[in-house]
Amino acid sequence: MLQNGPSSSASGTRTPAVAMLRLLGGFQISQALYVVARAGVADHLADGPRPVPEAAEAAGVRTDLLRRLVRSLATEQVFDFDADRDTVGLGPLGHTLRSDSGDSLRDVALMWMDTHYRPFAGLWSTLHDGVPAAERELGKPFFDWIAEEPDRVAGFSAAMSDLMTTLRQDALDSLDLSGVRHLVDIGGADGTALADLARRHEHLHGTVFDLPHVVEGADPVLHKAGVADRIGTQGGSFFESVPDGADAYLACFILHDWNDEQCATILDRIHRAADPGARLYLVETVLGEGTAPEVATLLDLTMMGMLDGRERVREDWRTLLSGAGFRLDRVVETTGPMCVIEATRTDD
Known part of the structure; x- marks a missing residue:
């Protein structure tokens, strides 16, 4: 018998075909994650394992099908499934689907399946004509489509808040703001990042800048954080101007x-x-750098399908910055997947 790799049963490692099968089935896993996130299964398990029928009733789904879902996702470390006791609990990754977790990605799971899943079926065409798959699927650029409906804006903002809290926190912790009196957060959305920085730097004043329909969500965040007396908001497009x-x-x-x-x-x-x-x-991510370079390549794939952007290597960033009158000073790797790219405006 011809064999292309080590036997998974003999050596405990996966054959190339089995490893590839798992990759090919990734779209099914992502949909399963969406379903359990939407049903709030992880929230219903916050206090510990429960019998599967009880968890299903709490989530409002069928017991037999939830059992099959949690069994499948247990292999991905999302749930702990005890077949003998017919109980389900959170696995090592399960808490990230809780709505109240500090590193929750539940809103990302909801948004990506509602907005990203169908467009990626058109990635073949993108590879030939360069038109983002989402633009073809939605009939317009992704951000224009998001802006049409308040519910879309709210869902996108919630997902970005989750994603940024998870990915950017180490980078924000690495920011050297010594000597900075006034900081403008460009594309600052609901002000979460600048509010966090202002809480830690009592001398800091700032402005959250984003599109008017987006930045209007920042005032409650700034007041709740107790920094509204130092951090203001301004609406506008960064393609036209930013606060000076x-x-x-x-x-x-x-x-x-x-x-x-x-x-x-x-x-x-x-x-x-x-x-x-x-x-x-x-x-930003810097391709080939940082503690989790696989995040940058995944996001680069996301950009290909959804937008006209991309992730970049260090020299790409240097070229962009120098062309606009900024000197790249350094790239700071953090303990997370994001880097801090520091630059200085040079003389005209």
Whole structure:
């Protein structure tokens, strides 16, 4: 018998065919995660394992089918399933689907399946004509489609808040804000990031800047954090202008959404608003760098399907910045997947 690799039964390792089968079945796993996230199964297990029938009743789903779902997701460490006792509890990854977890990705699971799943069926066409699959599927650019409905905006903001809390926190912790008096958070959404920074830096004043329909959600966040007296909001498009007069600008996970020409426009608007010597902090992935480089490649695939942006290597960032009048000072690797790209506005 011909054999292309080690036997999984003999050596305990997967054959190439079995490993590939798991990859090919990834779309089924993502849908299973969406279903249990939408049903709130992880929330119903917050206090510990429960009999499967009890968990199913709490979630409002069929017992026999939930049993099969949790059995499948137990192999992915999402649930602990005890077949003898017919009980289910949270596995090592299960808490990330709880709505109240500090590193929750539940809203990401909900949004990605509602917004990303169908477009990726069109990735074949994107590979040939370069049109993002989402734009073809939705009939317009993704962000334009999101902005049409308040529920979409709310869902997207919630998902980005989850994603950014999970991915960017180590980068925010690494920001050197010594000497920064006023910080503008460009594309700051609901103000979560700037509120967190303001709580830790009592001298810091700032402005949350985003599209008007997005930034209106920042006031409650800033008041709840107790920083509304130091952090304000301003609505607008960073393709047109950004607030001036600040000595530092922050863009968290913004530029990767856009192509090089669009990034050049955004950076030009920052350059026009900033005084010589002003600091610029970009929280982004840097391909091939950081503690979790697989996150950057996954996000690069996401960009291919959903938007016209991409993840970039260090030299790409240097080129973008220098072309817009910024000097790349350093790239700071953090304990998470994101890096902090520090730059300085040079003289005109």
